[in-house]
Amino acid sequence: EVQLVESGGGLVQPGGSLRLSCAASGFSVSTNYMSWVRQTPGKGLEWVSVIYSGGSTYYADSVKGRFTISRDNSNNTLHLQMNSLRAEDTAVYYCASYCSGGSCYSGVIHYWGQGTLVTVSS
Amino acid sequence: DIQLTQSPSTLSASVGDRVTITCRASQTISSSLAWYQQKPGKAPKLLIYHASSLQSGVPSRFSGSGSGTEFTLTISSLQPDDFATYYCQQYNSYPYTFGQGTKVEIK
Numbered sequence: 226e227v228q229l230v231e232s233g234g235g236l237v238q239p240g241g242s243l244r245l246s247c248a249a250s251g252f253s254v255s256t257n258y259m260s261w262v263r264q265t266p267g268k269g270l271e272w273v274s275v276i277y278s279g280g281s282t283y284y285a286d287s288v289k290g291r292f293t294i295s296r297d298n299s300n301n302t303l304h305l306q307m308n309s310l311r312a313e314d315t316a317v318y319y320c321a322s323y324c325s326g327g328s329c330y331s332g333v334i335h336y337w338g339q340g341t342l343v344t345v346s347s
Numbered sequence: 348d349i350q351l352t353q354s355p356s357t358l359s360a361s362v363g364d365r366v367t368i369t370c371r372a373s374q375t376i377s378s379s380l381a382w383y384q385q386k387p388g389k390a391p392k393l394l395i396y397h398a399s400s401l402q403s404g405v406p407s408r409f410s411g412s413g414s415g416t417e418f419t420l421t422i423s424s425l426q427p428d429d430f431a432t433y434y435c436q437q438y439n440s441y442p443y444t445f446g447q448g449t450k451v452e453i454k
Contacts, residue, residue: 270391270434270445285442286348319390330396332438333381337390 227251227336229320234341241310241345247303247320247338255298258323258331261305263316264340271316274305275323275331288314310345317342349373349437353446359454366422368449370435375415379439382411382420385448386431394433395420425451 233245245261261273274284274294282294293306303320317340325335350373360366370380378398383391393402395411398418408423422429430453435446 269447270436272436272443272445283441332379332436332443333393333396334383334391334436335393335402337392340390 227322227325229322229336229338231318231320231338231341234318234343236344236346237310238347239311239345242306242308243310243343245305245307245318245320245341245343247305249301249303249320249322252322252324253298254296254301254303256324258329259294259296259303260321260323260334261292261294261303262319262321262334262337263314263343264319265316268316273318276303277331278329307343310343312345315343315345348442349376349440349444351435351437351444351446353433353435353449355449356447357450357452359452360425361454362425362427364425364454366425366429366451368420368433368435368451370413370418370420370446372416372418372437376437376439378414379437380411380413380418381436381438382409383434383436384429384431385434391434422451 228250230248256278260275276282276294291309295304319340320338321334322336352371354369380398382395385391399411410421432448432450
C-alpha cells in the first residue's frame with residue numbers, strides 16, 4: 226500500500242529556515258516523480274516543486290532560489306529545504322506522487338500525504 | 348502562468364441532482380487537465396485525469412469532458428458522500444496550476 230507521511234512543519238520566524246520530510250512506503254522515491262504542493266485558505270492549492278526520477282527539478286517562481294527539493298534514496302524520503310521564509314509561505318504542505326502501478330505521468334497526482342502545517346510569523 | 352477559473356465558486360444542490368462544474372483555462376492546455384475532490388481536513392483525491400479518464404475506484408457518476416480551454420466535471424446523481432470542494436488542475440506547462448475550487452453544499 227502506498228503511503229506518504231510528512232513531517233517537519235511548525236512555527237518559524239520570517240527569514241528563517243525549515244526542512245520538510247516525506248517518508249514514502251509502498252514504492253521507491255528514486256524511480257518516482259514527486260512533488261510538493263501547498264494550500265492556504267486565501268490562495269488555494271499551489272504547486273511548489275517537482276523532482277523526476279532522473280533528478281531534474283522544477284520550481285514555482287514564488288519559491289525559486291529559496292526552496293530546494295531533494296530525495297534520500299537510502300531512506301526512501303523526499304525533502305523540501307525552505308530558506309528565507311516569508312509570511313506568504315504559511316500553508317499546509319503536501320507531499321505528492323505522480324506514479325501509480327508503475328506508470329508515471331507528470332502532473333497527475335495519484336497519491337497525497339496528510340499534509341504538514343508551516344506557519345511563518347514573528 | 349496559466350490561470351484556471353472555476354464556476355460556480357459555490358453550488359447548492361440536493362441528493363440526486365445532476366451537477367456540472369466548469370473550468371476555463373487562460374490559454375489552451377490540450378487535454379492536460381485533472382479534477383480532484385477535497386473534504387475538510389483531508390488531502391485532495393484524484394477523480395479525473397487527461398480531462399475525461401476516470402481514476403480507478405472512482406464511481407462512474409463522475410465524468411469529465413472538454414479540451415483546449417473549456418472543461419466540465421459532471422456528477423450525474425449527487426450522493427451524500429459527494430458534498431465537498433472540487434478543484435481542476437492543469438499540467439500542460441509549468442508551473443502547474445489549480446482552479447480556485449467549487450464548493451458543493453447541501454441545499
